[in-house]
Amino acid sequence: MAELDHDLCPEEVHEIVNALRKARSRAYCPYSHAAVGCAIYTRAITSPQGNELCGDEITIGWNIENSSYGASMCAERVALYKCLGKVSRAAASPQNWTAMAVVGSATSPSDSCFVKPCGLCRQVLSEFLQRRPRFPIILFDPEFNRYTVTTVPELMPNP
Template sequence: MKEVKIESVLQVYDSFKELPESIATLMNQAQEARAQAYAPYSNFSVGAAILLDNNKVVTGSNQENASYPSGLCAERTAIYYAGAKYPKAKMLTMAIIAGSNSKPTTEPIPPCGACRQAIAEYEIKQDQPIEIYFMGETGKVVRSQSLANLLPLLFDKSYL
């Protein structure tokens, strides 16, 4: 047997105020998208904003329905729209703001597993990492240089 150690390296900003201006703008767009979330079942709203290499920004929010959990997360709403609307554009940066509608959320909240897999698909498709910033409603902001950093041991088309 051989032991393998897998590490992820993340950068953590103490607050929104430490972010570069361009990222703060993208996070604000994610916050605006979060305000459009439809989350009557989980009471957990998420907004995502993606900067494309054509300088367009695509946003998404989580959308739930009574056939819970067949709704769609904010990250996948945004990434699938970007893929459909701008199929040749590369996704450069994704900003995510998430939190409970019933209590303060101060810890950074990363994408769920299903969203990580969807983001991974686009990183592989475009052969370029997607930089990801995520946070709760307030507090620290985490930066990952790529989705592969958040989801090592990717499952991709090479296994099919």
């Protein structure tokens, strides 16, 4: 994955990290024990007339497991669907989202990898972000010491 400019200031990254910590702490993962948190950040949006349509907003999601694995839901889709269901149409529109961030939990002391969206999440993301090929997806390591930035096209398999 290439390091891309995510266009976020340090304060925004700090807020996103705080949101990711909160999201990951809410994960329901009694089977895999792999907690994942996701945050979708939307900067304040104003109309052409200068009216604020929505303020800065972070929508979080976390993985929710079920003994029937097909009924489980990944953090990325929880956050995305919550965004799409927002009352504010400006905040609900993927065209207005600024960035997505994902973090997993370390399942072993040596685990310091970046958690990437699964194939199903990648497909859903590609549908809603098809007009945003450079939309930044920031992947944090479990301790928030490192991150890398990717995009949906980079996550998709080659045909």
